[in-house]
Amino acid sequence: MAEVRRLGLLGGMSWESSIEYERVINELVRERLGGVASADLLIRSFNFADIEALQDSGRWDEAGDLLAAAAAHLEAGGAEAVVICTNTMHRLADVVQAAVQVPVLHIADATAAALRAAGIEVVALLGTRYTMEQDFYVGRLRREHGLRVLVPDEPGRTLVHDVIYGELVRGIIDPASKQTYLDVIDDLVEQGAQGVIAGCTEIELLLAQSDLDVPLFPTARLHAEAAVAFALVEDA
Numbered sequence: 001m002a003e004v005r006r007l008g009l010l011g012g013m014s015w016e017s018s019i020e021y022e023r024v025i026n027e028l029v030r031e032r033l034g035g036v037a038s039a040d041l042l043i044r045s046f047n048f049a050d051i052e053a054l055q056d057s058g059r060w061d062e063a064g065d066l067l068a069a070a071a072a073h074l075e076a077g078g079a080e081a082v083v084i085c086t087n088t089m090h091r092l093a094d095v096v097q098a099a100v101q102v103p104v105l106h107i108a109d110a111t112a113a114a115l116r117a118a119g120i121e122v123v124a125l126l127g128t129r130y131t132m133e134q135d136f137y138v139g140r141l142r143r144e145h146g147l148r149v150l151v152p153d154e155p156g157r158t159l160v161h162d163v164i165y166g167e168l169v170r171g172i173i174d175p176a177s178k179q180t181y182l183d184v185i186d187d188l189v190e191q192g193a194q195g196v197i198a199g200c201t202e203i204e205l206l207l208a209q210s211d212l213d214v215p216l217f218p219t220a221r222l223h224a225e226a227a228v229a230f231a232l233v234e235d236a
Helices: 015-033 048-056 060-076 088-099 107-117 129-133 135-145 156-166 175-190 201-205 219-231
Strands: 002-004 007-011 041-045 081-084 122-126 148-150 195-198 216-218 232-234
Touching: 002 015, 007 015, 007 060, 007 219, 015 041, 015 201, 015 219, 015 232, 041 060, 048 060, 060 081, 060 088, 081 088, 081 219, 088 129, 088 135, 107 135, 107 195, 107 216, 107 219, 122 129, 122 135, 122 175, 129 135, 129 156, 135 148, 156 175, 195 201, 195 219, 201 219, 216 219, 219 232
Parallel strands: 007 041, 007 081, 122 148, 122 195, 195 216
Antiparallel strands: 002 232
């Protein structure tokens, strides 16, 4: 029988995707353990309107303080690892890690492991503007995992970003936006991308593997799988 470690989830950024984390984590635990087993979770779900306002105004220090304090509360409640249920807010992963003694399970590492297992060396990344343009995500994939990462040119980055904040975090799924994403992906595949990272957890609400001719790497699911791998420890 496996020991089930308690996970602390930082969610609500947006809840449209973090609720998928809860679903996938619980389903995977039940698959592994059987019966009515489920995950041992502590969840801090933020009001995304507050988070979005901090992002939009560049107040990342304030956002970091919020997430760090919340992670410390999760640790105090017995969490044995922290899972930030979003790609973009991994910009603050180091700040969160500095606030706790337990590990922060990084979404880019979980994604890179899946890419390497699939033999992918050149990958397209779609996400928020912050994720596509800043170093915290792309740089980690390049420096620590040796991947070549392609992001859309303009206006592609703006189109991808605006669909996330204008539609997906609000639960709006528009077929026209799906086609826009597929057009952007086609351009990146022509540039050599061998696969696509859904580098915003909400993108998994819009795109599925069946929509693409190259492998799709759904970061929320991969991150949830990594969290379950950490949580379930086989007894010696």
